[in-house]
Amino acid sequence: MNWYKKSQFVQDDLQNINTPNIIVQPYEPLIQEVVEEIRVKNANFFQGVNQINIDTGFGQFGSVESINPADININLNKIKSEVINQLNGNFDENNPEHRQVLKNKIEEVIVHEKRHVQDASEAQEKSDKPLQGQDLFPGGEAVAEQAVEQYFN
Numbered sequence: 801m802n803w804y805k806k807s808q809f810v811q812d813d814l815q816n817i818n819t820p821n822i823i824v825q826p827y828e829p830l831i832q833e834v835v836e837e838i839r840v841k842n843a844n845f846f847q848g849v850n851q852i853n854i855d856t857g858f859g860q861f862g863s864v865e866s867i868n869p870a871d872i873n874i875n876l877n878k879i880k881s882e883v884i885n886q887l888n889g890n891f892d893e894n895n896p897e898h899r900q901v902l903k904n905k906i907e908e909v910i911v912h913e914k915r916h917v918q919d920a921s922e923a924q925e926k927s928d929k930p931l932q933g934q935d936l937f938p939g940g941e942a943v944a945e946q947a948v949e950q951y952f953n
């Protein structure tokens with residue numbers, strides 16, 4: 801009952817938020833869950849973000865590309881293997897504590913990548929010609945790392 805009430809509240813709350821839904825594609829429930837939790841904490845967090853793409857490769861934890869600077873790419877496999885390492889190979893997705901460790905890492909990657917999206921949109925706003933490549937991300941890794949530090953402190 802409590803759970804139901806709580807989830808009702810969250811639903812109503814989200815309906816009053818004037819920001820678009822963030823599409824996670826392909827649909828990945830764990831990442832969608834993290835997205836909704838971030839939105840409850842900060843309604844405007846995803847302003848300027850178009851969508852979240854799940855990348856199943858094994859490259860970086862996440863990325864924002866200059867060709868589509870409003871999209872956040874998340875590499876779930878890479879994040880999972882990092883968390884499995886962190887837990888010394890002893891990872892069980894049905895264990896709530898393990899799930900939370902995984903969700904925290906996903907949240908960290910989203911916060912990091914979202915700062916790159918913001919960097920690109922601010923840089924583009926200030927420029928009268930279309931920016932490409934590194935010019936879109938003048939803040940580099942420093943601003944993204946700083947955003948993660950501020951978010952979790």
Ligand SMILES: [Zn+2]
Binds near residue numbers: 913916940941944
């Ligand atoms: Zn980065």
